[in-house]
Amino acid sequence: MIAATIDGKKISQDIRTKVENRVVKMKNNGVIPGLAVVLVGDNQASKTYVAMKQKACEKMGIHSVLIELPGDLTEQQLLDQVIELNQDDAIHGILVQLPLPNHIDEVNVIESIDPKKDVDGFHPINAGRLMTGGEAFFPCTPYGIIEMLKNQKIELNGKHAVVVGRSNIVGKPMGQLLLKENATVTYCHSRTKDLAYHTKQADVVIAAVGVRHMITADHIKKGAVVIDVGMNRDNDGKLCGDVDYEGCLSKASAITPVPGGVGPMTITMLLANTVESAERSFAR
Numbered sequence: 518m519i520a521a522t523i524d525g526k527k528i529s530q531d532i533r534t535k536v537e538n539r540v541v542k543m544k545n546n547g548v549i550p551g552l553a554v555v556l557v558g559d560n561q562a563s564k565t566y567v568a569m570k571q572k573a574c575e576k577m578g579i580h581s582v583l584i585e586l587p588g589d590l591t592e593q594q595l596l597d598q599v600i601e602l603n604q605d606d607a608i609h610g611i612l613v614q615l616p617l618p619n620h621i622d623e624v625n626v627i628e629s630i631d632p633k634k635d636v637d638g639f640h641p642i643n644a645g646r647l648m649t650g651g652e653a654f655f656p657c658t659p660y661g662i663i664e665m666l667k668n669q670k671i672e673l674n675g676k677h678a679v680v681v682g683r684s685n686i687v688g689k690p691m692g693q694l695l696l697k698e699n700a701t702v703t704y705c706h707s708r709t710k711d712l713a714y715h716t717k718q719a720d721v722v723i724a725a726v727g728v729r730h731m732i733t734a735d736h737i738k739k740g741a742v743v744i745d746v747g748m749n750r751d752n753d754g755k756l757c758g759d760v761d762y763e764g765c766l767s768k769a770s771a772i773t774p775v776p777g778g779v780g781p782m783t784i785t786m787l788l789a790n791t792v793e794s795a796e797r798s799f800a801r
């Protein structure tokens with residue numbers, strides 16, 4: 518069997534078309550959805566990602582504002598900037614690009630964002646409501662993966678999903694979203710003993726570790742669905758995931774590539790969350 522490659526770009530495009538229709542509706546109601554991206558310092562990778570987000574916003578008529586701040590600003594200066602955006606009625610979504618410089622406490626910054634504008638879904642109110650229910654934003658990467666699996670009609674109900682990685686941004690919320698879809702969820706991480714023993718039981722493997730080729734064909738069972746969240750660079754600077762894509766291709770039933778898999782979905786869900794936020798503010 519040769520695995521189906523899940524085309525994240527194509528699925529993103531389908532979803533973006535629907536989101537764009539909602540932008541048009543909003544505009545007819547006199548509201549332009551607005552996203553503010555705060556970029557601190559001059560990390561080149563961050564700059565590239567932020568540029569991609571801005572371009573995606575512009576393409577679908579979302580108002581996007583880039584706030585570039587020097588890497589040596591104080592935490593209080595950053596908090597003041599966020600508070601200003603919290604109060605700005607033209608801004609429905611606030612994204613503070615991570616990572617932040619070491620002298621700034623990320624938790625403090627995330628907690629300063631109005632949960633209603635936290636389109637990253639990183640604020641503890643949103644993280645909590647992912648578990649308990651209530652009006653929330655879900656983190657874009659895991660949310661995008663769920664939408665991708667639904668688009669491909671990949672059943673999660675009663676399936677065993679193994680999440681490799683436990684970050685607040687991907688691994689942890691991924692498990693919660695899979696649980697909401699009635700999957701049986703196992704978390705693995707850097708201290709897990711015999712990773713392959715666990716991943717081989719999985720109907721769906723989500724690799725979110727940040728280590729190139731961590732997941733090989735020997736880690737998966739025949740017919741597994743393999744989702745690669747990795748964004749690593751090989752020795753030639755080429756983008757590659759956490760999964761040995763070529764090796765897994767003849768064993769998996771479906772697999773996401775890097776690039777062109779999960780990455781585009783992340784940006785799509787950021788757009789969707791921003792429009793959702795604008796719709797909610799209009800309804801209030």
Ligand SMILES: Nc1nc(=O)c2c([nH]1)NC[C@@H]1CN(c3ccc(C(=O)N[C@@H](CCC(=O)O)C(=O)O)cc3)C=[N+]21
Nearest residue numbers: 566612613614615616637776777778779780781783784
């Ligand atoms: N507050 C915050 N929110 C984020 O969502 C956030 C962040 N900080 N910090 C950095 C990470 C990284 N991230 C990516 C999103 C899309 C692609 C993406 O679209 N990648 C393309 C390829 C891009 C390329 O060619 O370099 C793909 O996989 O096809 C990558 C990375 C969002 N992040």
